[in-house]
Amino acid sequence: MSYNLLKGKKGIIFGALDEKSIAWNIALKAYEEGAVFTLSNTPLALRFGTVTELSEKCRAEIIPADATNVNELENVFLRSIEVMGGKIDFLLHSIGMSMNVRKSREYDDLDYNFYSKTMDISAMSFHKMIQVAKKLDAINDWGSIVALSYIAAQRTLYRYNDMADAKAMLESIARSFGYIYGREKNVRINTISQSPTRTTAGSGVKGIDALIDFTERMSPLGNATAQECADFCIVLFSDLSRKITMQNIFHDGGFSGMGMSLKAMTQYKKSLEDE
Ligand SMILES: NC(=O)c1ccc[n+]([C@@H]2O[C@H](COP(=O)([O-])OP(=O)(O)OC[C@H]3O[C@@H](n4cnc5c(N)ncnc54)[C@H](O)[C@@H]3O)[C@@H](O)[C@H]2O)c1
DSSP states (O other): OOOOTTTTOEEEEEOOOSTTSHHHHHHHHHHHTTOEEEEEOOHHHHHHSOHHHHHHHHTOOBOOOOTTOHHHHHHHHHHHHHHHTSOEEEEEEOOOOOHHHHTTOOGGGOOHHHHHHHHIIIIIHHHHHHHHHHHTTOEEEEEEEEEEEOGGGTSOOTTOTHHHHHHHHHHHHHHHHHHHHHHHHOOEEEEEEEOOOOSHHHHTSTTHHHHHHHHHHHOTTOOOOHHHHHHHHHHHHSGGGTTOOSOEEEESTTGGGOSOOHHHHHHHHHHHHHO
16 A cells, blocks of 8 residues: 655665565565655676666666765766756665675684675765765755664674674764764664565575574564565655654564563473473
8 A cells, every 4th residue: 555655755776686675675665655766786786686677667767886986876876866857855775795794704704805895885885875975965855864784783693794893883874974964954864673584685694594583483573574674664764754863773573672582482492302
């Protein structure tokens, strides 16, 4: 059901790769809610993913860019303003990648070139995106910027590795830039801390199935799906959340508030009985 929450709004969505992507689900929902937007991802992702299908469904132009490259980001904003005929109202950063995770380098044996890339792609790109937007004055007053985070930014979760550091930085950028952009242009900046979700990036974390089972048992409302994340993100893009900024909001079925649940305890007890 559509509420027309984004009617008349223009946006840019970074990070849709295939139909499992959180950004893909957000794009579909934004389209359903009446928004117009452009899509961006790396040339490689555009070749191997299925973004053209999404672009046709949402009538959205694709503008290739590596989000670590400031010149390419500038082009995304300028071209978006040109094709949509005006400044933008919402911006989604749904980007993450760690070569240390991919290559199974443990946290006490990190490759530092990979570590720098993790931080650049998964966190600093958020700063670059916002700084470029602000310098170009590309975002309308009361615009909304959202990035996707994970609870490992604040609590240690086995195997999340250097991505935990990147997410901590991402959440900090939302606060630091949220103050400046809010003060000057009433633009709000938030992060959504989403449940573990089976996507290409999510599946890069070894043992994701066990983690998803654990968080499902621990969360009173169960894990949040990518579609549910999209629903919430639309609210953050809409005028219904104009005074929320500089926040990291858990969208995790209650997992972040739990210590132990009946369902998890029951499962844990079974493994003790097996011993
Ligand atoms: N899947 C999960 O369990 C989960 C949970 C919480 C948060 N998140 C976060 O959600 C966001 C989206 O991830 P997803 O799970 O939808 O996976 P995904 O693999 O579908 O999306 C990750 C995207 O990042 C893009 N990307 C990588 N390097 C890039 C670069 N240099 N420039 C531009 N784009 C680049 C990829 O092409 C891809 O589209 C990420 O920030 C991720 O950390 C995911």
